[in-house]
Amino acid sequence: MLPTHIAALVEPPFECGRIVSQDRGSYLVTTNSSEMRAEITGAFRYASNVASDFPIVGDYVAIQTSLSENGSEDGICMIHRLLPRKNFFARRAIDGGVDLQPIAANLDTLFITIALNRDFNLRRLERYLIAAAGFNVPCAIALTKIDLVEDPAEFISAAKSIACEAPVIALSAMESKGIDELLPFLGTDKTIAFVGSSGVGKSTLINTLLKEERLAVKDISSQIQKGRHTTTRRLLIQLKDGTSIIDTPGMRELALADAEDGVNTVFGDVTQLAEECRFRDCKHRAEPGCAVRENLDSENYSRWCKLEREAAYETRKTDRVAAEVEKARWKAINKANRGRKRF
Numbered sequence: 001m002l003p004t005h006i007a008a009l010v011e012p013p014f015e016c017g018r019i020v021s022q023d024r025g026s027y028l029v030t031t032n033s034s035e036m037r038a039e040i041t042g043a044f045r046y047a048s049n050v051a052s053d054f055p056i057v058g059d060y061v062a063i064q065t066s067l068s069e070n071g072s073e074d075g076i077c078m079i080h081r082l083l084p085r086k087n088f089f090a091r092r093a094i095d096g097g098v099d100l101q102p103i104a105a106n107l108d109t110l111f112i113t114i115a116l117n118r119d120f121n122l123r124r125l126e127r128y129l130i131a132a133a134g135f136n137v138p139c140a141i142a143l144t145k146i147d148l149v150e151d152p153a154e155f156i157s158a159a160k161s162i163a164c165e166a167p168v169i170a171l172s173a174m175e176s177k178g179i180d181e182l183l184p185f186l187g188t189d190k191t192i193a194f195v196g197s198s199g200v201g202k203s204t205l206i207n208t209l210l211k212e213e214r215l216a217v218k219d220i221s222s223q224i225q226k227g228r229h230t231t232t233r234r235l236l237i238q239l240k241d242g243t244s245i246i247d248t249p250g251m252r253e254l255a256l257a258d259a260e261d262g263v264n265t266v267f268g269d270v271t272q273l274a275e276e277c278r279f280r281d282c283k284h285r286a287e288p289g290c291a292v293r294e295n296l297d298s299e300n301y302s303r304w305c306k307l308e309r310e311a312a313y314e315t316r317k318t319d320r321v322a323a324e325v326e327k328a329r330w331k332a333i334n335k336a337n338r339g340r341k342r343f
């Protein structure tokens, strides 16, 4: 079911739908009554410049289904516009380019999923936290496969030590432990998404919530083949209780995009210490009287420097692209105006 306040934003002849999955230019859309394939209109395409202008999984859209000639079956379904997003999560496209790779939209909770095996890595967790904070997406940390370790408590407190406000839950789908900890995040009109490396158990967890083996998960015999992604496409799934859950393919790396705010949020003590710096515009590098450099422990300080530099570089890249898009837009407008004047 679509949230009533969102469905109310769309008036006939249009209908409200939600993007369930995407296959290149074709989308699977769900409405309150059915599920159908859809494409964006030419006008939509024309007005879209960057990847995040296009529909992504979790987006609400206004669609129109034209009847086929005999009026009986459904004809082609077109997506006319995107309804306003509450938020979206993205990473920088891995080709090193400037485009974002949007992952999911309209999230109530983004679960950063990390398994308690050899892949457990606080630095990776930190990157995800920064990325989520950078996009203003509420997040929580799901520590999976707690059956693999003797004492999950030390992992939980390590995760909590860098989690800021994000709740930390620990569970085992295999032993059905801790699954109830997910309950506060579920319910009618709630949307949650699971992101993380391949093989951490995202799809297994969703199957557990669905109480059926609907999603493909890595079978035991192929577990040794590392780097194979079992889930290959983002997919929105509905639970009977009205929750929408988005499964995503494992990510090998998370390239930060526009994450300067995210770095500041996760390194809250830097922001606090910065108020004591002698210079108001202190960059906390070589300035005299820098409270951050003087007071932060050296390990945290060098991690902050590295992440801040990366985030600032990415922001400059985005600003440059935004400026180019804006320039192209004005060029087109001016050209159209010149054409009009000539008439």
Ligand SMILES: Nc1nc2c(ncn2[C@@H]2O[C@H](COP(=O)(O)OP(=O)(O)OP(=O)(O)O)[C@@H](O)[C@H]2O)c(=O)[nH]1
Binding pocket: 144, 145, 146, 147, 148, 171, 172, 173, 174, 175, 197, 198, 199, 200, 201, 202, 203, 204, 205, 216, 217, 218, 219, 220, 223, 228, 229, 230, 231, 232, 248, 249, 250, 251
């Ligand atoms: N020991 C243990 N293994 C688990 C648990 N949950 C999942 N697994 C195993 O981990 C493997 C990977 O699980 P998936 O659910 O396919 O992982 P995924 O995160 O969806 O992986 P991608 O789709 O590739 O991103 C499977 O063989 C699962 O059986 C758990 O709680 N404990």
Ligand SMILES: [Mg+2]
Binding pocket: 202, 203, 204, 216, 217, 230, 231, 247, 248, 249, 250
């Ligand atoms: Mg999966």
Ligand SMILES: [Zn+2]
Binding pocket: 274, 277, 278, 282, 283, 284, 285, 287, 289, 290, 291, 292, 293
């Ligand atoms: Zn400073």
